[in-house]
Amino acid sequence: AQSVAQPEDQVNVAEGNPLTVKCTYSVSGNPYLFWYVQYPNRGLQFLLKYITGDNLVKGSYGFEAEFNKSQTSFHLKKPSALVSDSALYFCAVRIRSGGSYIPTFGRGTSLIVHP
């Protein structure tokens, strides 16, 4: 079955430390992978995507993600966390549905950055 999983409901990190938010996927064919962020009382905002090419993708607000085909993972990373990075993060993947592709989202990971 095609799916995306975020194994951690919550990630806690101290400000200034590196952060990682995990995502794994299961799709047929080449994956199109996305990360979105949701700040309180806001809609989701696009952070970055992997379609093809370099396995390290850079995105908004200093975030990056590493595509690992052998581990079917697409973990979100940032070298130095900020308190303002505290938010809900969603990984998404395009899956095939009938003759089309549609997005499917993970359950989300709450990132809490402590001062």
Add this chain to the structure above:
Amino acid sequence: DADVTQTPRNRITKTGKRIMLECSQTKGHDRMYWYRQDPGLGLRLIYYSFDVKDINKGEISDGYSVSRQAQAKFSLSLESAIPNQTALYFCATSDASAGRVGTDTQYFGPGTRLTVL
């Protein structure tokens, strides 16, 4: 987010009432989507539309219907609301024509918080 607007932003209704949530976009995208967000369940796709004449059911379409009135407008209806439809509802758009291979990056509205009593 301002390119995708949703009305109302908050709504409280009673069981059995019909309610419509509206979405408008100025991004010029062909594709529009309705999701619901529940704590611990992430976003789940209710319906999606790839153009005005193309409507498709998503993962959780039971109890919902949609109408694509124009390229820019996509409304979601709850014919007879029930309490377990209490959730945060998001509209989103995407442009599958971006580049030679559409990537379907999603652009979200601000959400509608619906409470069914």
